[in-house]
Amino acid sequence: MANQTSKSFVDNLGKIYGVYAGGFIGFVIILAIMEQMGVPNKIIGYCFVFLTIGVYAYIGILSRTSEISEYYVAGRVVPPFFNGMATGADWMSAASFISMAGGLYLGGYGGLGYVLGWTGGYVLVGVLLAPYLRKFGQFTVPDFLGVRYEGNTARVCGVVVLFCASFTYIVAQCFGIGIITSRFLDIPFEIAIFVGLLGILVCSMLGGMRAVTWTQVAQYIILIIAYLIPVVWLSTKLFGNPIPELAYGQVLDQIAQLEQKLGILKPHAAAYVDAKGQFSWVEFNNFWALVLCLMVGTASLPHILMRYFTTPNVRDARTSVGWSIFFIFLLYFTAPAYAAFAKLEVYTNVIGQNITALPAWVQNWSQVGGLLTIKDANGDGILQLSEFIINQDIIVLSMPEIAGLPYVISGLVAAGGLAAALSTADGLLLAIANALSHDIYYKMIDPHASTVRRLVVARLLLVVVAIVAAAVAGTRPSGIIQMVAWAFSLAAAGLFVPLVLGIWWKRTTAAGAVAGMITGFGICLYYLVGTRYFGMAEWFGIRNISSALFGMPVAFIVTWVVSLMTAAPSKEMQDFVDSIRVPKGELAWVKGAVHD
Amino acid sequence: MADLTPAQRDAYWQRTSRLMWIIMVLWVFFSFVIPAFAVQLNSIKFFGFPLGFYMAAQGSLVAYVVLCFWNARAQNKIDEEFGVAED
Numbered sequence: 001m002a003n004q005t006s007k008s009f010v011d012n013l014g015k016i017y018g019v020y021a022g023g024f025i026g027f028v029i030i031l032a033i034m035e036q037m038g039v040p041n042k043i044i045g046y047c048f049v050f051l052t053i054g055v056y057a058y059i060g061i062l063s064r065t066s067e068i069s070e071y072y073v074a075g076r077v078v079p080p081f082f083n084g085m086a087t088g089a090d091w092m093s094a095a096s097f098i099s100m101a102g103g104l105y106l107g108g109y110g111g112l113g114y115v116l117g118w119t120g121g122y123v124l125v126g127v128l129l130a131p132y133l134r135k136f137g138q139f140t141v142p143d144f145l146g147v148r149y150e151g152n153t154a155r156v157c158g159v160v161v162l163f164c165a166s167f168t169y170i171v172a173q174c175f176g177i178g179i180i181t182s183r184f185l186d187i188p189f190e191i192a193i194f195v196g197l198l199g200i201l202v203c204s205m206l207g208g209m210r211a212v213t214w215t216q217v218a219q220y221i222i223l224i225i226a227y228l229i230p231v232v233w234l235s236t237k238l239f240g241n242p243i244p245e246l247a248y249g250q251v252l253d254q255i256a257q258l259e260q261k262l263g264i265l266k267p268h269a270a271a272y273v274d275a276k277g278q279f280s281w282v283e284f285n286n287f288w289a290l291v292l293c294l295m296v297g298t299a300s301l302p303h304i305l306m307r308y309f310t311t312p313n314v315r316d317a318r319t320s321v322g323w324s325i326f327f328i329f330l331l332y333f334t335a336p337a338y339a340a341f342a343k344l345e346v347y348t349n350v351i352g353q354n355i356t357a358l359p360a361w362v363q364n365w366s367q368v369g370g371l372l373t374i375k376d377a378n379g380d381g382i383l384q385l386s387e388f389i390i391n392q393d394i395i396v397l398s399m400p401e402i403a404g405l406p407y408v409i410s411g412l413v414a415a416g417g418l419a420a421a422l423s424t425a426d427g428l429l430l431a432i433a434n435a436l437s438h439d440i441y442y443k444m445i446d447p448h449a450s451t452v453r454r455l456v457v458a459r460l461l462l463v464v465v466a467i468v469a470a471a472v473a474g475t476r477p478s479g480i481i482q483m484v485a486w487a488f489s490l491a492a493a494g495l496f497v498p499l500v501l502g503i504w505w506k507r508t509t510a511a512g513a514v515a516g517m518i519t520g521f522g523i524c525l526y527y528l529v530g531t532r533y534f535g536m537a538e539w540f541g542i543r544n545i546s547s548a549l550f551g552m553p554v555a556f557i558v559t560w561v562v563s564l565m566t567a568a569p570s571k572e573m574q575d576f577v578d579s580i581r582v583p584k585g586e587l588a589w590v591k592g593a594v595h596d
Numbered sequence: 597m598a599d600l601t602p603a604q605r606d607a608y609w610q611r612t613s614r615l616m617w618i619i620m621v622l623w624v625f626f627s628f629v630i631p632a633f634a635v636q637l638n639s640i641k642f643f644g645f646p647l648g649f650y651m652a653a654q655g656s657l658v659a660y661v662v663l664c665f666w667n668a669r670a671q672n673k674i675d676e677e678f679g680v681a682e683d
Contacts, residue, residue: 109634112652116627119657123623126664127616131671245654249644269649271634279635288628295627313682315675318668325664329657336653504613581609582600584680 005075005210013082013217021221027051028225032408041407045184048411052222052418057202059215064206068451071208071458072139072434078213078310084323086213087307089220091118091328093169093424094176095484096335097223097417102392103481104339108268110283111339113290114481115332117488119325120291121298126321129299130308132503132580134317136587139309140431141302141495142439147593148502149510150573152444157517159435161494162302164525166428167469169301169487172480173425174473177418179393183368184414190474196422197470204426205459208434212426213310219419220327226416227331227338230400230409234341244337251340258347262385268343282541289546290485296552297488300495303424303431314583342399350402351385358383361401365394372398393480429469433462485545486528493524493551497559503581505563506574512563520555524548599679608678615670619663626656 009016031044065071078086096118104111136144142162146155177196182189203215235244238251255268265277272287274280298304307324308317350358355376365372371391374383390398397417400409437458442449449457477483497520498513528547530536542549569577572590579588600608630637634648642650675681 109649109652112649116631116652116656119660120623120627123619123660123663123667126667127619246643249650252645252649269638269646271631271638271648287631291627291631315668315672315682318671319665322661322665322668325661329661333654333657504616578605581612582605582680583675583682585599 005070005077010077010079013079017082017217017221020218021225024222024225028408028412031411032406035406035408042186044407044411045186045414048415049181049184049418052415053199053202053422055218056199056215056422059218060203060205060207060211063211063214065208065210066451066455068454070210071455072309072438073306074208074210074213074310076137076310076312078312080311080316080320081323082217083213083307083311083316083320084327085220086216087304087320087324088327088331089216089223089419089423090212090307090427091304091324091424092220092223092331092420093484094173094417094421095481096331097227097420098176098179098396099393099479099481100332101335101338101342102395104336105342105395106392108266109271109273110287112336113287114294115335117291117294118298119328119332121295122321122325122328124295124299125304125308126318126325128500128504129305130317130321131314131583133305133499134308134311134314135580135583137309139306140434140438141305141499142435143443144502145498145513146439146443147590148573148577149498149513150590150593151510153514154498154510154517155439155443157514157521158495158498159439161491161517161521162435163432164521165297165301165487165491165494166303166432167465168483168490169303170425170428170432170465170469171473171477172483172487173421173428174470175476175483176393176421176480177425178473179368179371180397180414180417180421183364183397184411189368189476193470193474196418197466199418199422200425200429201463201466203422204430205462208455208458209306209310209430212423212430215426216423219423223416223419223423224327224330226412226419228334230403230405230413231334231338231341233405233409234345234403235337238341238344244341245333248337248340251337251344255340255343255347258344262347262351264385268340285541286543286546289542289549293489293492293546293548293552294485296496296548297492300491300499301488302435302491302495303427305499306431306434307427338396338399342395342402345399345403346388346390349404351383351388353383355381355383359401359404361398364401365398368394391479425469429462429466432465433458436461436465482545486547489524489528489544489546489548489551490521492548493555494521496552497555501559501563503577506577507563507568508559509563509566509569511566512559512561515562516555516559519558520551522551523554524551527551604678608674608680611674611678612671615667615674619667622659622663626651626659630656 100114142155142158145158174193178189178193181196182192204212231244232242235247236242239247241247272284311317311320371394373389375387377387441457497516501508524547528544531544575588576590630651637648638646640647
């Protein structure tokens with residue numbers, strides 16, 4: 001690739017990625033044959049981790065660029081279909097790939113809150129935001145706030161929210177990368193995180209958004225293959241039906257029977273029940289609160305919104321949202337099946353077995369930082385359900401071994417999980433570094449900085465943020481899915497209202513938006529930190545993963561009231577908003593607005 | 597937007613807003629109304645699934661995909677009608 005993305009490259013994307021997907025499947029088959037010939041598991045694990053990272057690094061290096069618009073928005077040439085794939089990889093992180101099926105395994109119906117929450121938000125993105133942000137056509141989300149709310153106050157507030165949300169999110173990804181690399185390379189968790197870090201940096205540092213886009217498409221292909229194959233395999237093996245999404249109705253039935261036999265009080269498919277199997281209003285309220293926060297968070301997270309800056313035009317941005325949700329859907333409607341199959345395997349093949357006769361995977365996973373514990377509490381030598389404690393973060397990774405599939409499938413799943421975590425980490429890292437380098441450094445500190453200097457600053461910040469994130473992840477602050485849900489709440493409380501009202505309600509004033517962001521984000525952060533670290537009592541029993549439930553309405557009301565109390569935006573600003581709402585034509589910039 | 601008179605512009609935005617509200621209502625229906633009745637729906641069997649579970653695991657997700665593509669199509673039609681679609 002030359003410095004600018006060439007037309008022939010874009011025209012041949014289908015062919016290029018087709019060959020690539022075929023090559024990857026061939027690679028898996030070769031490793032499967034090697035396994036049969038007696039190559040040790042450890043070598044197979046190494047092959048999966050290093051070869052896939054090598055491919056991403058290769059794409060990253062090929063896509064290096066010194067053009068500003070290539071670096072920040074991939075030259076705005078990404079076709080909707082491929083932007084959909086890239087968004088899918090950007091979106092589906094360690095939380096979706098590694099933890100979500102685990103959450104469904106442990107939570108049953110309650111876990112479906114994540115499935116709904118992490119898909120439905122795209123309706124909001126597509127209808128309320130993506131096309132208008134594309135028309136706005138600058139480089140970052142704080143850019144929009146800075147122009148629409150005329151000044152650096154709103155821009156800085158935007159950067160602060162973006163930083164807090166994206167940083168929490170990226171720590172979770174580093175944590176996931178650490179789990180995978182430490183298990184499959186057999187090295188300590190704290191070192192494994194930094195090995196993974198190199199994988200993140202090689203993709204994003206040289207080529208910015210352009211490199212991240214084309215790597216993410218490659219990563220999507222690997223992660224979806226890796227997620228589907230083990231479930232399809234199990235479904236075929238157990239039911240002769242290669243479509244697990246259809247077959248697992250039967251699995252749910254069998255689980256229900258086993259639950260009765262094992263004396264489990266909380267049925268898998270029952271909605272809103274507590275541990276005793278009774279209907280609970282607390283569970284009910286937490287379910288919809290989580291769904292709402294995750295959906296609104298989807299429509300507020302800058303690393304997702306900025307993907308729609310890369311399409312050629314507004315129409316493509318809309319279609320691209322459709323493709324994004326389609327590619328995400330492929331994984332999300334498989335996850336509950338994955339969880340059901342895993343539960344069935346554990347209930348039938350693990351529980352009730354002689355503890356000394358348990359297979360090697362138990363031993364292997366017990367060594368990865370307390371994620372799996374087996375304790376013969378009553379000393380009868382037989383494994384009871386209560387003696388088998390498995391962390392939700394390893395259900396997906398260990399399922400192929402639990403079900404007795406060949407090790408090559410475990411390696412494949414590891415490669416998929418790694419692709420998911422790396423791709424999201426890349427997107428987040430870029431969102432943070434771009435906000436700092438573009439919005440803070442270029443727009444506020446040194447508006448005359450040369451292109452070379454801007455890109456040097458951007459790359460430097462990228463490396464610094466990545467290292468800090470990895471270091472924080474090394475302290476194991478919390479579970480993956482919890483950290484990610486916090487990130488969604490923080491973004492939802494701080495960014496959703498100013499973005500949506502800025503487009504849909506012309507009367508929104510700068511003072512209103514800033515006041516709304518500060519109060520909404522402040523309340524959300526107060527609740528999160530208070531309940532998590534200072535033993536504050538929960539309000540209405542709402543868990544802190546849904547903190548935005550309190551922040552969002554406050555942000556909305558404050559923005560509304562303060563806007564009405566302050567003078568209406570100028571006629572020029574209203575014309576500017578009008579010009580954002582219509583796909584065709586030039587933007588009517590307000591005099592004095594800084595833009596490229 | 598230079599080509600639109602203020603009246604046309606308002607009409608365009610009215611149509612766009614109406615589409616937005618229709619989709620938002622459907623979004624609320626699939627995201628909150630159906631899950632609110634999950635307990636009752638679970639007593640119905642659908643392809644071997646309890647229906648409440650099925651809707652949250654698959655049904656609503658399909659609806660979201662359809663809603664997103666439908667929004668793109670319907671909005672494009674409005675754009676073309678008002679002559680504001682991009683070339």
